[in-house]
Amino acid sequence: xxxxxxxxxxxxxxxxxxxxxxxxxxxxxxxxxxxxxxxxxxxxxxxxxxxxxxxxxxxxxxxxxxxxxxxxxxxxxxxxxxxxxxxxxxxxxxxxxxxxxxxxxxxxxxxxxxxxxxxxxxxxxxxxxxxxxxxxxxxxxxxxxxxxxxxxxxxxxxxxxxxxxxxxxxxxxxxxxxxxxxxxxxxxxxxxxxxxxxxxxxxxxxxxxxxxxxxxxxxxxxxxxxxxxxxxxxxxxxxxxx
Amino acid sequence: xxxxxxxxxxxxxxxxxxxxxxxxxxxxxxxxxxxxxxxxxxxxxxxxxxxxxxxxxxxxxxxxxxxxxxxxxxxxxxxxxxxxxxxxxxxxxxxxxxxxxxxxxxxxxxxxxxxxxxxxxxxxxxxxxxxxxxxxxxxxxxxxxxxxxxxxxxxxxxxxxxxxxxxxxxxxxxxxxxxxxxxxxxxxxxxxxxxxxxxxxxxxxxxxxxxxxxxxxxxxxxxxxxxxxxxxxxxxxxxxxx
Numbered sequence: 001x002x003x004x005x006x007x008x009x010x011x012x013x014x015x016x017x018x019x020x021x022x023x024x025x026x027x028x029x030x031x032x033x034x035x036x037x038x039x040x041x042x043x044x045x046x047x048x049x050x051x052x053x054x055x056x057x058x059x060x061x062x063x064x065x066x067x068x069x070x071x072x073x074x075x076x077x078x079x080x081x082x083x084x085x086x087x088x089x090x091x092x093x094x095x096x097x098x099x100x101x102x103x104x105x106x107x108x109x110x111x112x113x114x115x116x117x118x119x120x121x122x123x124x125x126x127x128x129x130x131x132x133x134x135x136x137x138x139x140x141x142x143x144x145x146x147x148x149x150x151x152x153x154x155x156x157x158x159x160x161x162x163x164x165x166x167x168x169x170x171x172x173x174x175x176x177x178x179x180x181x182x183x184x185x186x187x188x189x190x191x192x193x194x195x196x197x198x199x200x201x202x203x204x205x206x207x208x209x210x211x212x213x214x215x216x217x218x219x220x221x222x223x224x225x226x227x228x229x230x231x232x233x234x235x236x237x238x239x240x241x242x
Numbered sequence: 243x244x245x246x247x248x249x250x251x252x253x254x255x256x257x258x259x260x261x262x263x264x265x266x267x268x269x270x271x272x273x274x275x276x277x278x279x280x281x282x283x284x285x286x287x288x289x290x291x292x293x294x295x296x297x298x299x300x301x302x303x304x305x306x307x308x309x310x311x312x313x314x315x316x317x318x319x320x321x322x323x324x325x326x327x328x329x330x331x332x333x334x335x336x337x338x339x340x341x342x343x344x345x346x347x348x349x350x351x352x353x354x355x356x357x358x359x360x361x362x363x364x365x366x367x368x369x370x371x372x373x374x375x376x377x378x379x380x381x382x383x384x385x386x387x388x389x390x391x392x393x394x395x396x397x398x399x400x401x402x403x404x405x406x407x408x409x410x411x412x413x414x415x416x417x418x419x420x421x422x423x424x425x426x427x428x429x430x431x432x433x434x435x436x437x438x439x440x441x442x443x444x445x446x447x448x449x450x451x452x453x454x455x456x457x458x459x460x461x462x463x464x465x466x467x468x469x470x471x472x473x474x475x476x477x478x479x480x481x482x483x484x
Binding site (some may be wrong): 179183184186204228232233235 | 317323324325326337395417418419420421422423424425426427428429443445460470474475476477478479480
């Protein structure tokens with residue numbers, strides 16, 4: 001499963017992270033010693049050291065004096081619950097490489113649900129954009145986004161495997177400044193499991209998002225399924241001062 | 243399944259809500275007409291009207307002119323992700339009746355994990371409080387809470403089926419003013435499913451919470467499992483102004 005054309009230490013970092021995420025190396029447990037990993041991967045100890053350092057920097061591993069290196073966490077912390085930022089920005093910050101595959105991008109008549117969420121009239125058309133999003137070649141989230149076509153005729157030629165939706169909306173003077181999310185959980189059906197490379201019945205985070213511009217125009221309605229085994233969300237809440 | 247000793251309209255409201263929550267009456271669909279419900283329950287139409295109004299007030303049903311009454315939502319909106327409030331306050335606001343069963347309340351040596359979360363020394367003792375919490379007789383959430391015993395010797399005699407933990411902490415000058423939550427998902431194992439009256443494999447929200455006092459003392463560490471079929475969470479996020 002090691003990717004081609006990457007430096008050895010990167011290939012090893014990716015392989016080690018897969019073993020952390022699939023439970024081969026469980027949380028709070030030590031990973032094998034540097035010398036044993038060097039032998040296992042048939043590389044030098046500095047190469048192992050570099051791979052381990054990458055995972056320390058990404059927050060997956062932690063070095064403990066006199067004990068060795070242990071698994072700090074197996075999941076990726078997502079800021080989706082408390083900041084408005086693009087997926088790529090979020091993944092970049094973890095030190096991993098984001099990637100997006102566009103599965104669907106087309107125009108269609110808005111369903112009753114989509115019309116209600118985007119405050120659109122009967123017979124309105126929307127873009128439907130389905131993206132599968134990765135971090136270091138592992139699929140993390142499947143997102144379906146609906147956007148009002150009449151407000152955004154300039155979107156049609158864009159390649160959303162390369163450009164950010166939020167950055168594009170901002171350039172078109174429809175910056176998203178407020179989002180409302182509804183958070184539910186569900187288990188993966190066959191299609192979600194296939195696309196997200198997880199098991200049928202695996203628990204997923206299930207977000208419905210409305211994005212609003214400064215003049216309170218709903219400009220985006222998205223449905224996102226995050227893999228439960230690879231992601232978690234952090235929430236900080238302060239007491240409202242009365 | 244209708245409860246005894248409650249007014250008829252309340253019994254019917256509870257029964258109707260169960261049918262909404264178990265999918266007998268699906269979301270966005272009409273429920274039977276008033277006259278048919280009156281016949282079904284063998285009560286007068288004003289009694290049905292009162293039961294329906296209760297569920298409208300609680301946000302489960304919605305009246306549509308000329309169409310009838312439809313199911314607005316089957317789940318309960320929880321504010322757990324964005325405000326610090328007690329479970330009872332949250333449920334009270336929905337118009338339902340909160341109830342708490344204390345399954346465990348005892349003192350024990352803190353585990354390594356609990357010591358780390360509460361910044362406690364080796365050999366420290368903690369209270370362990372396990373509560374199952376209901377809304378109108380339906381279990382919604384199972385919470386295990388750890389509290390440092392030395393800081394809170396006055397907690398021991400309290401009956402947490404009757405008093406609020408957060409209100410008690412405030413009275414003891416340990417008001418929780420900041421919480422950090424980590425949100426994951428998991429599927430119910432046999433014990434969780436039994437206690438929460440759901441199925442093995444059903445998806446649950448899985449929160450880990452640290453509660454801090456004004457002087458940044460961690461005073462509470464809690465692990466909560468919310469039923470995924472009965473709860474959802476709402477998040478409002480504004481763009482940070484640079």
